[in-house]
Amino acid sequence: xxxxxxxxxxxxxxxxxxxxxxxxxxxxxxxxxxxxxxxxxxxxxxxxxxxxxxxxxxxxxxxxxxxxxxxxxxxxxxxxxxxxxxxxxxxxxxxxxxxxxxxxxxxxxxxxxxxxxxxxxxxxxxxxxxxxxxxxxxxxxxxxxxxxxxxxxxxxxxxxxxxxxxxxxxxxxxxxxxxxxxxxxxxxxxxxxxxxxxxxxxxxxxxxxxxxxxxxxxxxxxxxxxxxxxxxxxxxxxxxxxxxxxxxxxxxxxxxxxxxxxxxxxxxxxxxxxxxxxxxxxxxxxxxxxxxxxxxxxxxxxxxxxxxxxxxxxxxxxxxxxxxxxxxx
Amino acid sequence: xxxxxxxxxxxxxxxxxxxxxxxxxxxxxxxxxxxxxxxxxxxxxxxxxxxxxxxxxxxxxxxxxxxxxxxxxxxxxxxxxxxxxxxxxxxxxxxxxxxxxxxxxxxxxxxxxxxxxxxxxxxxxxxxxxxxxxxxxxxxxxxxxxxxxxxxxxxxxxxxxxxxxxxxxxxxxxxxx
Numbered sequence: 001x002x003x004x005x006x007x008x009x010x011x012x013x014x015x016x017x018x019x020x021x022x023x024x025x026x027x028x029x030x031x032x033x034x035x036x037x038x039x040x041x042x043x044x045x046x047x048x049x050x051x052x053x054x055x056x057x058x059x060x061x062x063x064x065x066x067x068x069x070x071x072x073x074x075x076x077x078x079x080x081x082x083x084x085x086x087x088x089x090x091x092x093x094x095x096x097x098x099x100x101x102x103x104x105x106x107x108x109x110x111x112x113x114x115x116x117x118x119x120x121x122x123x124x125x126x127x128x129x130x131x132x133x134x135x136x137x138x139x140x141x142x143x144x145x146x147x148x149x150x151x152x153x154x155x156x157x158x159x160x161x162x163x164x165x166x167x168x169x170x171x172x173x174x175x176x177x178x179x180x181x182x183x184x185x186x187x188x189x190x191x192x193x194x195x196x197x198x199x200x201x202x203x204x205x206x207x208x209x210x211x212x213x214x215x216x217x218x219x220x221x222x223x224x225x226x227x228x229x230x231x232x233x234x235x236x237x238x239x240x241x242x243x244x245x246x247x248x249x250x251x252x253x254x255x256x257x258x259x260x261x262x263x264x265x266x267x268x269x270x271x272x273x274x275x276x277x278x279x280x281x282x283x284x285x286x287x288x289x290x291x292x293x294x295x296x297x298x299x300x301x302x303x304x305x306x307x308x309x310x311x312x313x314x315x316x317x318x319x320x321x322x323x324x325x326x327x328x329x
Numbered sequence: 330x331x332x333x334x335x336x337x338x339x340x341x342x343x344x345x346x347x348x349x350x351x352x353x354x355x356x357x358x359x360x361x362x363x364x365x366x367x368x369x370x371x372x373x374x375x376x377x378x379x380x381x382x383x384x385x386x387x388x389x390x391x392x393x394x395x396x397x398x399x400x401x402x403x404x405x406x407x408x409x410x411x412x413x414x415x416x417x418x419x420x421x422x423x424x425x426x427x428x429x430x431x432x433x434x435x436x437x438x439x440x441x442x443x444x445x446x447x448x449x450x451x452x453x454x455x456x457x458x459x460x461x462x463x464x465x466x467x468x469x470x471x472x473x474x475x476x477x478x479x480x481x482x483x484x485x486x487x488x489x490x491x492x493x494x495x496x497x498x499x500x501x502x503x504x505x506x
Contacts (some may be wrong), residue, residue, distance in 0.1 A: 003495075006495055006498065006499040006502070007467070007495070009444065009448050009502070010448055010452075010463060010467045010495065010498060011467045011468070012444075012445065012448075013441075013444070013445040013446075013447075013448035013449050013452075014365060014448075014449075014452075014463075014464060014467055014468035015468060016441055016442065016445045017364075017365060017441060017445065017449050018361040018362075018364065018365055018468060020441070021357070021360060021361050021364055021370060021373075022357075023357050025370070026356065026357065026360060026374065027374070029374070029378060031345075031348060031349045031352045031381070032348070032352070032378055032379070032381040032382035032385070033345075033382070033385070133415040134414065134415055189383070189407075190386075194411065196407060213481070215411065215414070230414075231414060233407070233410065233481070234410075234457075234458055234482075235481050235482060236482055236483055236486060238458065240456060240458075244414055257458070257486075257490075259482070259483050259485055259486045259489070260483060260485075289489065
């Protein structure tokens with residue numbers, strides 16, 4: 001099969017597959033409004049179009065019955081060791097390169113109800129009825145941990161940076177991963193799926209450089225549910241193996257793709273309950289294209305582990321990184 | 330795909346009017362793009378819908394209709410990625426609607442001609458990033474710089490992934506025949 005043949009076959013197949021969907025198949029949905037963006041993880045059957053009325057209905061039920069508003073019952077949260085890692089003592093400073101960068105002041109995602117409002121109760125020890133849908137990397141290991149913080153925040157404004165996706169992304173980068181040179185939010189996009197926050201640094205010319213784009217989602221269904229880091233988006237540096245959410249044992253083969261650098265790649269394995277990495281590998285000579293390494297680790301006690309690949313050395317120690325959420329059991 | 334042939338006129342000042350115009354002109358293409366990336370029509374509709382909603386928030390920084398369309402396309406790709414990431418987790422804990430979703434995709438594939446089915450099946454065995462590049466290059470008919478912009482990667486990476494993806498599909502089809 002020559003190149004022209006395969007090009008034509010791919011093109012024809014894609015056109016045919018896409019052509020199965022016609023204008024007549026689409027429901028008569030109104031044009032999305034600016035406030036229609038969801039801050040919930042996607043569900044294959046739960047359309048964002050229905051979320052606002054469902055939230056309103058749940059609030060009414062909560063007021064009348066005085067019980068917890070259970071919005072999305074998908075599956076029970078797995079029983080995991082309850083642990084909330086200690087975040088940095090204070091949120092790192094945030095540079096504002098653009099109007100979309102996070103502000104230290106309360107963000108639009110701040111609570112809409114008064115602290116302790118009975119219309120929006122929290123039951124930290126209650127049944128887990130929310131499906132995060134992703135691997136919770138940091139800062140909360142479980143929904144219970146997130147709800148505990150939520151209750152404390154409502155009662156006294158404890159660690160409000162959890163409500164800011166940009167601050168959470170920076171805290172993850174600096175406090176958990178230890179990449180203290182990466183101190184700038186370079187981009188921030190909050191959409192229906194969650195938040196995608198670029199973290200990075202300024203080069204000597206003052207140009208913003210993005211080291212990674214982190215993906216965060218709300219850990220809960222409330223307007224003041226805290227942000228949770230669940231992964232990083234693939235950019236010019238990706239970590240694709242092992243697959244997201246896969247079960248790993250030591251040693252684990254790690255790999256991905258990279259373009260544009262010739263510095264070594266370092267791999268570390270972390271868990272939220274440990275301040276230091278529990279394993280890793282150094283170093284993989286980087287080139288253009290695929291990279292791989294075999295990393296060993298020991299002492300995994302958390303269910304969710306974070307594999308981190310980083311590279312740098314030209315301008316600063318870490319210039320790019322990627323993370324992958326995996327499970328230890 | 331109409332989006333590859335759009336005009337590059339200035340974006341309307343009013344986001345509501347601008348998004349509505351985009352929606353009328355490109356909704357079907359965006360749902361189709363999402364469907365090729367997530368293989369599920371209902372999820373694709375949600376991904377596209379959310380992408381249009383996201384455009385509202387960035388309308389002020391979009392200087393032309395082409396820029397708005399590029400941003401919209403990027404939102405669809407990012408939304409599809411997030412769906413796939415979540416799905417990889419959910420598949421470890423199957424739910425009833427997951428089965429229905431798979432059946433929906435299977436039903437649609439049956440309607441495709443045999444030669445197309447083989448290609449689409451091979452595409453789904455590619456790494457996600459290569460599949461995105463192939464879809465944007467071959468179906469959306471975007472240029473390599475446009476694909477790079479939509480995926481946030483370099484033009485060199487687009488070339489590399491397109492080449493690897495095409496070779497992989499060819500190898501799979503060659504092995505199947």
